[in-house]
Amino acid sequence: MKTSSKVRGTGSRIQAGILLKGGSSRPYPLSSEDMAFATRMYREAVIWRKRIDYALSKYVRQELDTLDFDVLTSLRIGAAQLLILRTPAHAAVSATVEAHTSRKTRGLVNAVLRKLSKHVEKDDIPDHVFYSHPEELVRRWESRYGKVLTKKLLVWNNQPPPLGGYAFGKIPEDTTPGSFLEKYRVIQRQGAIKLPPFFYIQDESASIVGQGMAKLPGESILEIGAAPGGKTAHLDGTGFVVSLDKKVRRMNRWLENSERMGWENSFPVGADCSALPFKAQFDKVIIDAPCTNTGVYRRRFDARWNWTPKLEQGLVVIQRKMLQESSKAVKLGGILVYSTCSIEPAENSEAVRFFEKNNTMFERIPFPAPKELLTSEGFLSVFPPEIGLDGLFAVAWIKKS
Ligand SMILES: C[S@@+](CC[C@H](N)C(=O)[O-])C[C@H]1O[C@@H](n2cnc3c(N)ncnc32)[C@H](O)[C@@H]1O
Structure with missing residues (x-):
């Protein structure tokens, strides 16, 4: 299907609106450049929603959340261009209005975006x-x-993250090493990239945790919260890995990654770790816990809008239960690892102290990672703007008698 529009860039605005409404279809054959622009508008409209809505509310007479959803979507896509991407006003307004499918409400979208194109943001915005x-x-x-x-x-x-990943095979061309790991490669090229085999896209901080998990001793490994396989990629080949996750859809992605990466010693299990059949059987048990994702908001750019104190409290309960249950699968003399991609103490250091209070046979050991990333307590802890990587946390224990 082709857009019949005479206004350039209408297709990318339509695609951005589809993404913003939660869809994934691609009704128009967009060039890779137009698709990249659609994705960029979508990303900025999600990230800057609060600032965008604050500005829009000055030109819309009713509460924004009572507007027709298609109208609100077009306004947010238009505002992302005007306020954030600084797209020239005539292009941002005319192509966004053209992309708005309902003739009945086009006038409203046009009027609001025209006013917004002259909007000057004040310095006193919180x-x-x-x-x-x-x-x-x-x-x-x-x-x-x-x-x-x-x-x-x-x-x-709010910044777009660089593209990079860990090279388990050949080092790809047009890449530069990460800040800490030689085999972590930052992709320098723009546009469509053909990745070499055995390359796993992730942030360098995820690779640092994965490498640390792999370095800790132990040949029988239980990995909990394994999907889609970012840590399995590092563990496979270091022993016999049981990779367990309770979400089937995420485990399907693990299976795709397993096939692509050629994992031979990792075995998927779809199960909830609150009912583990294993007792003190594994040399190494790793929990990569579900969390608020506050360390990785530049990649999980929609996650901030899910954050509430209640979400964090609920996750804290889940994390503590997962850690407690999973620890039962560790052999005497074995290793236990807990990690999150959160920067919240409640999910990290406080979870550690809570666990240690009730499990004195687990003795903390330094997590194997570059020493500038370790705290005096032996935690791997990355605070993004200080280190220049995604935020995360990891801790390791040995089980003593
Ligand atoms: C942070 S993600 C794991 C990311 C993965 N390790 C990676 O590096 O690609 C946390 C995972 O824990 C899983 N999970 C949450 N609760 C669980 C439970 N009770 N039992 C097993 N897995 C669980 C989620 O489905 C999710 O895939």
């Missing part, structure tokens, strides 16, 4: 609006890190 994050989360970060460091974190979270 940081949580300007940098578009949940207000309470920003207040918490400010009381923990101070205003300056929090602002750096907010800026970091």
